[in-house]
Amino acid sequence: MLNEREKLKKIIQLSKDISQVKDQDLLLERILLEARRFVNADAGSIYVVEGGQLKFSNSQNDTQLRKLPPGKKLPYFTFKVPIDKKSISGYVASTGEVLNIPDVYNLPQGVSYSFGKAYDESSGYRSKSMLTVPLKNYRGTILGVLQLINAQNEKNEIIPFSSEDEPLILLFANDAAIALERAQMTRSIILRMISMAELRDPKETGPHVNRVASYSVEIYEAWAVKKGLAKETITSTKDVLRSAAMLHDVGKVAISDLILKKPARFTPEEYAIIKQHTFLGARLFSNPQSDFDDMASQVALNHHERWDGEGYPGYIDIATGQPLQGFINDKGTAKGKREEEIPFSGRVVAIADVYDALSCRRCYKEPWNESNVLEELRGQRGKQFDPEMMDAFFSILDVIRSIASQYPDKE
Numbered sequence: 001m002l003n004e005r006e007k008l009k010k011i012i013q014l015s016k017d018i019s020q021v022k023d024q025d026l027l028l029e030r031i032l033l034e035a036r037r038f039v040n041a042d043a044g045s046i047y048v049v050e051g052g053q054l055k056f057s058n059s060q061n062d063t064q065l066r067k068l069p070p071g072k073k074l075p076y077f078t079f080k081v082p083i084d085k086k087s088i089s090g091y092v093a094s095t096g097e098v099l100n101i102p103d104v105y106n107l108p109q110g111v112s113y114s115f116g117k118a119y120d121e122s123s124g125y126r127s128k129s130m131l132t133v134p135l136k137n138y139r140g141t142i143l144g145v146l147q148l149i150n151a152q153n154e155k156n157e158i159i160p161f162s163s164e165d166e167p168l169i170l171l172f173a174n175d176a177a178i179a180l181e182r183a184q185m186t187r188s189i190i191l192r193m194i195s196m197a198e199l200r201d202p203k204e205t206g207p208h209v210n211r212v213a214s215y216s217v218e219i220y221e222a223w224a225v226k227k228g229l230a231k232e233t234i235t236s237t238k239d240v241l242r243s244a245a246m247l248h249d250v251g252k253v254a255i256s257d258l259i260l261k262k263p264a265r266f267t268p269e270e271y272a273i274i275k276q277h278t279f280l281g282a283r284l285f286s287n288p289q290s291d292f293d294d295m296a297s298q299v300a301l302n303h304h305e306r307w308d309g310e311g312y313p314g315y316i317d318i319a320t321g322q323p324l325q326g327f328i329n330d331k332g333t334a335k336g337k338r339e340e341e342i343p344f345s346g347r348v349v350a351i352a353d354v355y356d357a358l359s360c361r362r363c364y365k366e367p368w369n370e371s372n373v374l375e376e377l378r379g380q381r382g383k384q385f386d387p388e389m390m391d392a393f394f395s396i397l398d399v400i401r402s403i404a405s406q407y408p409d410k411e
């Protein structure tokens with residue numbers, strides 16, 4: 001057992017660790033995981049204030065996870081909770097108070113809030129002790145709510161959360177809120193860039209890029225775990241990959257509206273111009289200042305390359321768009337990259353982008369049904385797509401499906 005001094009040092013270190021995470025979604029996951037570890041909580045949830053409500057953004061449950069096959073994840077799901085005093089999370093968000101409840105099925109008399117039993121009833125789980133704290137920035141603004149469920153002792157017995165841990169978790173939550181605000185600002189900047197692309201190309205929407213980015217990190221993680229990559233490498237790569245994947249088509253801002261918004265099939269000349277969005281997007285990050293810049297450039301440049309070498313733009317100079325010396329094919333164009341010549345980031349985003357494009361409605365087509373989408377992807381294993389990454393995709397299909405519901409297209 002840690003003493004108070006050791007606990008404080010631990011919280012300070014955790015706060016430093018989460019400050020290094022850049023992506024909003026991965027940050028929320030990390031905040032919840034580290035808080036749960038600190039108080040030895042079996043489960044937990046995290047909510048973010050969005051549109052005047054609390055959006056349920058991440059949940060973790062070790063008991064439920066142990067019921068799944070090794071390597072499987074609990075599916076994503078989301079819902080919204082009013083910021084009022086009727087629910088536990090809503091009460092904490094509206095008052096800024098901490099609630100430490102020994103048993104949510106036996107709440108004190110006269111409280112305004114109640115415990116929603118729907119998840120317990122549907123899953124067979126039994127929530128008992130619950131520590132709920134606000135994510136409050138230095139200005140006192142509530143950005144979200146952190147909810148920790150079922151503290152455990154050394155024998156894994158459910159016990160109440162210690163009142164002595166409340167100020168430490170609150171300190172961590174305050175630091176987490178500052179990190180969250182920074183991550184939200186980064187996400188907002190990226191989405192503004194995507195909004196510019198959306199003005200030019202109506203297919204390039206916020207929900208589309210969020211889905212592609214989320215699919216990409218999940219496919220990457222499943223593939224990387226199978227390859228035996230170090231956990232630290234996987235974690236840091238996911239953080240950069242998610243933001244970079246959102247900008248895979250940002251180069252379309254440089255393509256003419258006459259082509260992007262053409263309602264009919266492209267001519268060969270027009271298609272050749274469309275292909276330029278790869279190196280034009282990469283060119284935006286041609287003087288990298290960070291790992292994100294480098295990966296964003298790689299994703300933009302390579303997400304239309306094919307495993308069989310028949311993709312584009314191939315080996316080119318991104319400054320000129322011309323083939324590199326010694327990499328010109330018999331058609332007089334740049335030789336395509338093939339197999340592992342293509343950076344892993346381009347290979348994984350290629351799968352995510354095609355899956356989403358086929359699954360969703362576009363101005364020129366209706367969505368394909370899932371069986372046809374999956375049949376098409378299977379048929380392109382080892383042709384258009386990295387076969388091992390394609391296997392990783394199918395191994396997490398339940399997670400992929402749940403991501404789609406998290407970022408629905410606007411009506």
